Amino acid sequence: MSLDTAQFLADLDRLRQTGAYRTGVHRPTFGAEDMESRHWLAAAMEAAGLEARIDGIGNVLGRHRGPGPHLLAGSHIETQNQAGWLDGVLGVVAALALARAGLPVDVCAYADEEGHWGDFLGSRSLIGAVDEAELDAARNRHDGRPLREALREAGLAGRERLRLEPGRYKGAFELHIEQGTQLERAGMRIGVVTGIVGIRQWRITVTGQQDHTGGTTMAERRDAGLTAVRLLAALDQAMPMAAGPRSVWTTGRIVLEPNAPQIIPGRAEITFSFRDLSLEVMDRMEDCLRRTVQESNRRERCPAVLEPIGHTAPSPCDPTMRAALREAAEQLCPRAWTEMPSGAIHDSQILARVMPVAMLFVPSIGGISHHWTEDTKREDLALGLKVLAEGARRFLAS
């Protein structure tokens, strides 16, 4: 295996030019720059000996021409608006470097992971989980433009949507930037991902009685904002007892009505969510949330109603693939790696429905992502590629 790190870094620098925005990139899915980068990638795949195709939803799949067992490797190539040069692209270019090094790897850029048009349209299409009606209905999240129109202008209308061949892959790898500060803070250079956390998101609606603050005694009040505050404070006390060591939970949104200084809030709406890698932990956290709301309703004058508004299941990484990556990391950067969950979502969680998956993280400088200042040290990028290649080699040999 001869890994061309210089070519890998040159590829990253090359793609950074397409849609350059300050020191980052603006390359939303199906825009001119995005399509240019997809065509560049297909040509680079062919040059690396792969059989490349761009499919009807924009997936770029380069198939290894030799015998198996095969691996799948990749990530996404489009960016968030005015965002960074590494988010997604890193995993695609690293996969290409693996193929160039002679590993039996199919390389894929899964279309629209960033969700400009939908929810994992590319990777879900590859596993057969997107029907035509969903594409008919899809609109751009920023300007409402129909997806079909964008596909037509991108020259993708009428193309077949590819499906991953059942049984072809021993597993799928994805190298990605961390998009957090855990590696940097711990002085680590590599993160072996234990899995992609699941998310459960909830709406809590508290109903009280809107009144003027001057004329309503404390004993008469039904203050929905105050009940919401007490409920959230109770949740803040209870949740650490139910959560796991890497769980996160967040109240991102509170809306009082009418939200005026001298009016007692008649209604409060809270958006609360939690994430963990373990279904068991998530069930415990959900139980804690339900009991806390129930207790609020036992104590308070203003009833609280709890509703789920979107759940995704956790996607654990494959133990054998993780072991291969751990061994590779210990070989190439001893004691400078750690295991960690991915708090963000990735295409690998879609692929996990049909094959074993594993992910590898490199540090994000200052944890910054989804912003044009996103960056990672070049030596960390190169190390990420090397650990990925060595991990893939070990896994294939296992």
Add this chain to the structure above:
Amino acid sequence: MSLDTAQFLADLDRLRQTGAYRTGVHRPTFGAEDMESRHWLAAAMEAAGLEARIDGIGNVLGRHRGPGPHLLAGSHIETQNQAGWLDGVLGVVAALALARAGLPVDVCAYADEEGHWGDFLGSRSLIGAVDEAELDAARNRHDGRPLREALREAGLAGRERLRLEPGRYKGAFELHIEQGTQLERAGMRIGVVTGIVGIRQWRITVTGQQDHTGGTTMAERRDAGLTAVRLLAALDQAMPMAAGPRSVWTTGRIVLEPNAPQIIPGRAEITFSFRDLSLEVMDRMEDCLRRTVQESNRRERCPAVLEPIGHTAPSPCDPTMRAALREAAEQLCPRAWTEMPSGAIHDSQILARVMPVAMLFVPSIGGISHHWTEDTKREDLALGLKVLAEGARRFLAS
């Protein structure tokens, strides 16, 4: 003293026609209907033997022509938009009934208590607390129209603004609807007001670090929303220990930034206020608030900054005037009256700066006010007038 209750109720019914809106009234200050009601009032004052003038800010003042000691009595005649028929008007028409009954009363409709154009412009002008620059700058709070333009169209431009004659008054009475449910709930028909509460309003700003919920561990977070919740929960625990029996305190407004489900709030802004009749109690509550914020800053990662954004002092009612009203109430509706603070603001708190004041409340059906369904039983309106007149008589004789 011969009190014409029938004429008093007829006057209320008459004014209800001007700007009628469903069962209520829409008569914003300086609109055509408002000016019509001011001219009607001036004529009614003259008919009652008073010397009536409408001044340069719309105050309608009817002076008693006989010797003193004099009383001042009145309230406001304009309404909130699409609001009730009694808020303000009751006190003006009752004062007129007192004058008709031969009491030495100057009757006044203080302009714009409802604040369509400013902050107690009429009563403050009468005590010399409004300069021309304030009128130049004043704009309609709904549509931004200059006050000067409205005064011109109302025919008031160039008129002198009247000043209350120093030393002329033994005290000022104001009869008003309660605008709350305390009398109704207690089965009482008359409220003798102990004073108009003071208000201290505050902005609490909590600064944290905006981050994505997925990539930031609980230990790393600086969640401004969570600090705000804990601070408000602490305040909810501490404030009852500092407050008086009739104090109220309210968080009317909470704004998180960016207030998005999957983003850790980087900033939280709270509007908190409290009201009480006692300066000593208000100082204790302020001390409690300051200590709670200080304690939050000792414990939390996200600093909280406390800023005052508007204080009004409490205005206690005059003890001798209160005693006269209590005696009148006990005479006319024994055991069906109570003492209570006014949680809402009234012109009397402005007049209190230059003379003794007292207020009397009649029950509001369902506590409703600032809405066209506002109402009070006719027998309670009549009783309110009788207690006011008897109280005024007793106070004059004291």
